[in-house]
Amino acid sequence: EVQLVESGGGLAQPGGSLRLSCAASGFTFGIYSMTWVRQAPGKGSEWVSTINSAGGTTYYADSVKGRFTISKDNAKNTVSLQMHSLKPEDTAVYYCAAEINDDYVRGKGTLVTVSS
Numbered sequence: 001e002v003q004l005v006e007s008g009g010g011l012a013q014p015g016g017s018l019r020l021s022c023a024a025s026g027f028t029f030g031i032y033s034m035t036w037v038r039q040a041p042g043k044g045s046e047w048v049s050t051i052n053s054a055g056g057t058t059y060y061a062d063s064v065k066g067r068f069t070i071s072k073d074n075a076k077n078t079v080s081l082q083m084h085s086l087k088p089e090d091t092a093v094y095y096c097a098a099e100i101n102d103d104y105v106r107g108k109g110t111l112v113t114v115s116s
Contacts, residue, residue, distance in 0.1 A: 002026040002105050004096050009110030012086050020081040020110060022096030030054075030074040032100060036081045038092035039109075048094070049081065064090075086114045 008020040022034070036048040048068065050059045055072035069082040079096055093109040 004107035006107045006110040009112045011113045016086050017084045022079045024077045027100050029077040032098050034079040035097045038094045040092040088114050090114050
């Protein structure tokens with residue numbers, strides 16, 4: 001069974017940092033790109049970042065470029081999102097996701113709240 005389990009969310013002050021992690025199981029992690037998406041309260045899903053299967057190529061939404069860093073550890077089957085200079089508008093539930101065998105799979109998410 002494919003599973004993606006996010007962790008690391010919580011409350012951060014504006015300008016602060018958080019690191020999210022996603023533990024993957026049930027599929028050959030090393031051959032898939034991984035993605036982080038987020039959904040703010042009352043809004044639709046927003047793509048945040050993607051990393052390729054080997055972990056050497058990354059893509060970011062303009063809204064997070066220069067502040068967030070995605071990384072992938074194929075030995076540990078984890079993908080992480082390091083977030084710096086957090087803003088109130090970063091408040092959202094963050095999900096890791098992947099397209100595996102033509103199925104879009106997403107975890108249950110972890111809540112990030114940025115507030116003073």
